[in-house]
Amino acid sequence: MPDLVTRRPQGLYCEPGDFYIDPWLPVARAVITHAHADHCRPGHSAYLAHRDALGLMRARLGDDAPLEGLAYGETRRIGAVDVSLHPAGHVLGSAQVRIEHRGEAWVIAGDYFVSGAGDCNTTCAPFEPVRCNVFVTESTFGLPIYRWAPQTEVLDEMRAWWTDCARQGKHALLMGYSLGKAQRLIAGLATADVPGPVLVHGAVARLNAAYREAGIQLPEVETVTPETPFKSLRGALVIAPPAVQDSRWAKALGPHSDAFASGWMRLRGARRRRSVDRGFVFSDHADWPGLLSAIAATGAQRVIVTHGDEGALVRYLAELGLQAQAFATEFGDEAHGVEAEA
Amino acid sequence: MKRFVALYLALDASTSTLAKVAALKHYLADAPARDAAWAVYLLAGGTPRRAVPTNELRALACEAAALPEWLFEAGYAATGDLAEAIAYVLPDPEDRLDEPLADWMEQRILPLRALDVAARREAVLAAWRGLSADERFMFVKLVGGGFRVGVSKLLVQRALSEWSGRDAAGIAQRMMGYTDIDTPPTAERFQALLTDDVSGARGGQPYPFFLAHALPGEPAASLGTRADWLAEWKYDGIRAQVVKREGQVWIWSRGEELVTARFPEVEAVASTWPDGTVVDGELLAWLPDEAEPAPFALLQKRIGRTKLSKAILAEAPVRMLAYDLLESEGVDRRHEPMHVRRARLEQLGIATSPLVAAEDWAGLATARAQSRERRVEGLMLKHRDAPYGMGRTGNAWWKWKVAPLSVDAVLVYAQAGHGRRANLYTDYSFAVWNRAPRDAADAEAALEATGGELALVPFAKAYSGLTDEEIKRVDRVIRQTTLEKFGPVRRVRPSMVFELGFEGIQASTRHKSGIAVRFPRMLRIRDDKPLHEADTLDTLRRLMAVGAGGGTDGTEDLADD
Numbered sequence: 048m049p050d051l052v053t054r055r056p057q058g059l060y061c062e063p064g065d066f067y068i069d070p071w072l073p074v075a076r077a078v079i080t081h082a083h084a085d086h087c088r089p090g091h092s093a094y095l096a097h098r099d100a101l102g103l104m105r106a107r108l109g110d111d112a113p114l115e116g117l118a119y120g121e122t123r124r125i126g127a128v129d130v131s132l133h134p135a136g137h138v139l140g141s142a143q144v145r146i147e148h149r150g151e152a153w154v155i156a157g158d159y160f161v162s163g164a165g166d167c168n169t170t171c172a173p174f175e176p177v178r179c180n181v182f183v184t185e186s187t188f189g190l191p192i193y194r195w196a197p198q199t200e201v202l203d204e205m206r207a208w209w210t211d212c213a214r215q216g217k218h219a220l221l222m223g224y225s226l227g228k229a230q231r232l233i234a235g236l237a238t239a240d241v242p243g244p245v246l247v248h249g250a251v252a253r254l255n256a257a258y259r260e261a262g263i264q265l266p267e268v269e270t271v272t273p274e275t276p277f278k279s280l281r282g283a284l285v286i287a288p289p290a291v292q293d294s295r296w297a298k299a300l301g302p303h304s305d306a307f308a309s310g311w312m313r314l315r316g317a318r319r320r321r322s323v324d325r326g327f328v329f330s331d332h333a334d335w336p337g338l339l340s341a342i343a344a345t346g347a348q349r350v351i352v353t354h355g356d357e358g359a360l361v362r363y364l365a366e367l368g369l370q371a372q373a374f375a376t377e378f379g380d381e382a383h384g385v386e387a388e389a
Numbered sequence: 390m391k392r393f394v395a396l397y398l399a400l401d402a403s404t405s406t407l408a409k410v411a412a413l414k415h416y417l418a419d420a421p422a423r424d425a426a427w428a429v430y431l432l433a434g435g436t437p438r439r440a441v442p443t444n445e446l447r448a449l450a451c452e453a454a455a456l457p458e459w460l461f462e463a464g465y466a467a468t469g470d471l472a473e474a475i476a477y478v479l480p481d482p483e484d485r486l487d488e489p490l491a492d493w494m495e496q497r498i499l500p501l502r503a504l505d506v507a508a509r510r511e512a513v514l515a516a517w518r519g520l521s522a523d524e525r526f527m528f529v530k531l532v533g534g535g536f537r538v539g540v541s542k543l544l545v546q547r548a549l550s551e552w553s554g555r556d557a558a559g560i561a562q563r564m565m566g567y568t569d570i571d572t573p574p575t576a577e578r579f580q581a582l583l584t585d586d587v588s589g590a591r592g593g594q595p596y597p598f599f600l601a602h603a604l605p606g607e608p609a610a611s612l613g614t615r616a617d618w619l620a621e622w623k624y625d626g627i628r629a630q631v632v633k634r635e636g637q638v639w640i641w642s643r644g645e646e647l648v649t650a651r652f653p654e655v656e657a658v659a660s661t662w663p664d665g666t667v668v669d670g671e672l673l674a675w676l677p678d679e680a681e682p683a684p685f686a687l688l689q690k691r692i693g694r695t696k697l698s699k700a701i702l703a704e705a706p707v708r709m710l711a712y713d714l715l716e717s718e719g720v721d722r723r724h725e726p727m728h729v730r731r732a733r734l735e736q737l738g739i740a741t742s743p744l745v746a747a748e749d750w751a752g753l754a755t756a757r758a759q760s761r762e763r764r765v766e767g768l769m770l771k772h773r774d775a776p777y778g779m780g781r782t783g784n785a786w787w788k789w790k791v792a793p794l795s796v797d798a799v800l801v802y803a804q805a806g807h808g809r810r811a812n813l814y815t816d817y818s819f820a821v822w823n824r825a826p827r828d829a830a831d832a833e834a835a836l837e838a839t840g841g842e843l844a845l846v847p848f849a850k851a852y853s854g855l856t857d858e859e860i861k862r863v864d865r866v867i868r869q870t871t872l873e874k875f876g877p878v879r880r881v882r883p884s885m886v887f888e889l890g891f892e893g894i895q896a897s898t899r900h901k902s903g904i905a906v907r908f909p910r911m912l913r914i915r916d917d918k919p920l921h922e923a924d925t926l927d928t929l930r931r932l933m934a935v936g937a938g939g940g941t942d943g944t945e946d947l948a949d950d
Contacts, residue, residue, distance in 0.1 A: 190460075190463055190464045190467055191454065191456055191460060191461070191464050191477075191478045192464040192467060192468055192473075192474055192477040192478055193477075194477065194478075313477065314467070314468055314473070314811055314812060315401070315468070315470065315473055315811065316468070316469055316470070316806075316807075316809055316810060316811025316812055316813070317811070317812060318402070319401075319809045320809060320813075320857075322404055324402060324403065324404075325402060326402075356463070356467070358463075358874075359460060359463040362459070362460075363457075363460055366457065
């Protein structure tokens with residue numbers, strides 16, 4: 048039987064269903080794993096995604112975009128295949144795509160979060176392993192140097208830094224991607240007994256609204272406006288996208304310490320290049336033990352590795368006795384690598 | 390060690406000088422003197438000898454983390470730092486060792502060197518089991534001989550001064566030689582840094598070196614009257630300070646290492662000086678009856694040897710040319726005018742670097758143009774009335790180097806950098822054509838079909854000279870044009886031409902190109918140059934015929950000032 052999913056110039060293609068998964072060039076029918084820009088691109092004639100992702104996608108693609116939603120576990124017949132979506136734990140509405148054809152099941156996981164320390168993403172449906180014959184996995188952090196500490200420990204470090212800033216009469220500017228990362232930070236840090244108020248950038252506030260519409264409980268936080276009185280606030284924590292670093296927007300905060308939350312902050316070199324005061328290792332992607340446990344839990348005998356350090360993961364899986372190979376994709380690969388974790 | 394690791398992390402994370410000084414002062418206020426002694430030693434540039442060979446550390450890390458060697462190496466390539474890679478792959482610690490830094494250094498780290506492999510294995514694994522990731526990082530840095538941190542010695546002195554209330558110049562003076570590799574720090578030595586005794590003239594204690602700035606532009610424009618300045622050749626050897634006191638000689642390198650035993654000829658000459666004499670000068674390989682010093686290559690050959698045989702002493706004899714007199718008759722002369730200090734040197738009969746006699750700036754420029762033939766790097770200009778300063782301060786000393794030799798070369802291989810440049814392709818190999826391509830199509834065809842008669846010949850590696858922005862740009866191009874990966878190295882489809890500068894060029898049997906260049910670095914990216922207009926091996930050979938100077942390869946300069 049030919050492979051159910053192959054790589055074409057437009058993206059990963061399922062021939063018996065005649066659709067693409069997260070294609071990077073315009074196609075007739077696209078199944079989208081999640082709303083990050085490198086997976087959800089404009090110009091397709093039809094989009095299918097998890098229903099919680101639709102609001103986020105509409106914000107990116109416009110109100111007229113031909114979107115259609117599915118619930119997790121709901122099956123849709125497309126062409127000669129059955130397609131269903133399953134939680135990936137990466138961001139709101141992120142999904143693994145399961146495709147079944149003549150008794151063979153493939154799962155294209157997209158980006159997913161699961162960590163060796165046993166954490167899961169509490170701001171969306173947590174990752175669920177799905178049994179399959181062939182598993183297509185990401186490998187953004189596909190090296191054994193990437194092992195995430197328990198999430199509570201990292202949040203404690205962030206809180207300690209924030210407290211320290213407040214004590215020095217400064218605000219704390221914490222930067223992270225506005226879709227997904229920012230909401231995890233808000234959920235983890237806007238709690239009781241904190242040293243000051245939590246504020247967010249407008250871009251984060253818009254996405255928070257989409258989260259709340261989908262029924263996710265996020266703590267109430269204020270949005271920064273040109274009128275925000277930073278001078279009279281004490282020890283504020285401001286959560287904003289990375290683009291604000293060294294901008295006029297950030298200057299308006301007055302005296303502040305800045306920090307960046309990303310899996311790439313594991314690397315000292317990346318931390319120093321960012322030239323922020325603090326780098327917190329906090330990712331929405333699986334770490335190395337997480338990747339290995341996720342792969343094992345699928346029971347798949349064949350694994351196809353996409354974006355990231357695919358070479359190392361492929362070789363390691365092959366040494367474990369699995370049939371492993373790589374797909375070259377145009378998702379957030381190492382060319383953006385250290386600079387942009389989507 | 391916890392306290393020191395916290396200090397290291399604070400210094401490493403911060404980009405602000407104020408914050409760094411604050412962190413240092415906080416540490417000094419907190420730490421016992423014997424710990425502070427080690428902290429100051431390590432932060433001011435002291436480097437303990439490698440206690441565990443790197444390949445042993447790698448093998449132990451693979452064992453402890455249960456990883457195949459290739460996978461560990463892949464992680465190492467991504468971090469660009471062995472200590473980081475080891476710290477992150479090891480399993481979580483089982484217990485917690487919380488011992489003072491001095492105990493770690495003296496009881497656990499320094500003794501590792503003398504252990505046999507099996508005992509060393511036990512000791513390293515035991516340490517790893519008891520340390521957090523950040524502490525393991527520090528441990529590997531300390532045992533691997535690669536400890537470095539983003540503070541200058543000057544900053545450490547400033548923190549010591551602010552914390553103790555003592556004058557910073559006095560601390561700098563007393564700190565000379567503090568980081569010597571063979572003299573581990575103690576609480577007593579640390580406290581001696583903070584005494585009020587300013588004589589400093591005890592034992593072999595040297596003075597802080599005075600360093601020159603590179604002259605921007607032409608001297609006529611910025612230095613005023615020629616008569617105010619003394620001009621000397623800028624020799625290409627090793628800057629050193631020779632101390633003769635109490636019947637004994639000490640030779641200090643610019644890096645404040647005691648190197649007396651490595652230069653017995655210089656020691657012999659200095660032992661005839663009167664006690665209480667301290668001279669700043671240049672160590673040069675110099676063959677008997679030669680008018681000029683030998684090329685740096687010969688000196689390099691000599692310093693590469695651990696044992697000084699009769700043969701090497703005869704092949705590469707070393708002598709010192711004095712630049713300056715810092716102390717005579719046991720009196721600190723540094724405040725005296727330059728011309729007075731020179732006169733004293735000559736009176737003492739010490740071989741002194743000759744002045745370049747040219748009436749005016751134009752004449753001096755003509756003299757400077759002969760630098761390559763004379764195997765010097767250019768001229769030094771020193772204000773005749775200036776005192777001997779400390780560090781790179783003031784504007785009394787200028788180096789006026791000759792422009793580097795340069796060629797336009799093609800980037801062919803790239804390797805990721807280390808530390809701040811980890812995960813970025815920053816170390817490049819450059820090639821020139823074996824003959825001039827006829828046109829763009831000729832060059833293109835040669836790149837398509839390897840093994841033809843027209844080819845690019847790699848001849849130099851360089852990793853400095855680009856701005857962060859330029860590095861990012863080149864990094865992107867490298868990732869987009871990669872043809873092959875070999876471990877951390879990528880072969881790229883040639884597309885970028887760089888102007889490559891270097892100080893010297895020599896024939897070499899160790900390089901495929903048959904040519905070795907000294908201190909290669911990137912002068913600029915030549916976006917305006919198509920590939921086929923890059924230079925050729927013949928260009929390099931012609932430069933070799935002109936430029937006599939230079940060493941056998943592009944190793945780090947030992948004492949460039």
